[in-house]
Amino acid sequence: MSRDPEHRASALMVHAHPEPASFSTAQAHAARESLVQQGYDVEFIDLYAKQWAPVLDRGEFVPFDGPFKPQREQWNAVKGGLLASEVEADLQAVFRADLLVLSFPLWWFSLPAILKGWIDRVFVMGGVSGGDLGAFDQAALTGRRAVLLATTGGPAATFTRDGAFGDANDFLFHINRGMLEFVGYDALEPVLTFGPAHLDDVERAAALVDVRRAFCDIDDRALAATSRSRTVAGNY
Numbered sequence: 469m470s471r472d473p474e475h476r477a478s479a480l481m482v483h484a485h486p487e488p489a490s491f492s493t494a495q496a497h498a499a500r501e502s503l504v505q506q507g508y509d510v511e512f513i514d515l516y517a518k519q520w521a522p523v524l525d526r527g528e529f530v531p532f533d534g535p536f537k538p539q540r541e542q543w544n545a546v547k548g549g550l551l552a553s554e555v556e557a558d559l560q561a562v563f564r565a566d567l568l569v570l571s572f573p574l575w576w577f578s579l580p581a582i583l584k585g586w587i588d589r590v591f592v593m594g595g596v597s598g599g600d601l602g603a604f605d606q607a608a609l610t611g612r613r614a615v616l617l618a619t620t621g622g623p624a625a626t627f628t629r630d631g632a633f634g635d636a637n638d639f640l641f642h643i644n645r646g647m648l649e650f651v652g653y654d655a656l657e658p659v660l661t662f663g664p665a666h667l668d669d670v671e672r673a674a675a676l677v678d679v680r681r682a683f684c685d686i687d688d689r690a691l692a693a694t695s696r697s698r699t700v701a702g703n704y
Contacts, residue, residue, distance in 0.1 A: 480565035484583035491664040502683035522585020543594035607652035614653040
């Protein structure tokens with residue numbers, strides 16, 4: 469990706485691990501340091517530290533009659549400038565960033581609930597896709613990139629096509645395609661550390677070096693194993 473020399477690149481990192489001393493947290497900070505060294509402005513959101521409330525419910529919207537339809541109320545809040553303050557703040561952080569980094573441990577082969585709840589509340593209908601916007605190439609975040617920075621419980625051999633769990637890309641597809649690309653991002657190849665709990669100190673240090681290298685080369689990183697050529701008819 470060529471970068472405009474007059475534009476200072478920006479990144480938003482959204483981190484979801486409950487333990488500040490975890491390897492997941494260490495690799496998030498390693499990635500942030502690497503981006504800063506390249507000249508990125510980096511905003512860092514630690515969801516557990518800020519005690520982010522992950523549940524999307526009617527309580528965050530102005531009172532209304534009838535059944536609760538989350539996407540309808542999100543769209544109404546966007547149009548009326550009535551989003552909850554914490555949602556509006558993080559949504560604006562999303563729009564400030566050229567690069568979104570989602571940092572998390574792979575739990576049950578997906579996102580931790582607190583990070584999924586951040587997606588539920590911040591990727592608002594009518595704000596990033598849907599409403600007056602479309603999806604994928606017609607969504608609001610086109611021209612931006614996103615990457616998953618994750619750890620797994622099992623070793624690399626278990627996350628291959630013939631391994632016990634299957635290809636890691638299969639587990640991450642719904643995030644890359646259904647969350648990131650859906651709202652317009654170019655999803656990059658994930659940065660994964662396999663089984664850090666099974667590594668010794670030397671191996672963990674080497675893994676952090678690999679993370680730093682990956683983010684040092686983030687502007688040239690390949691796209692994730694999803695199909696950007698798929699077309700979706702209609703608006704959302």
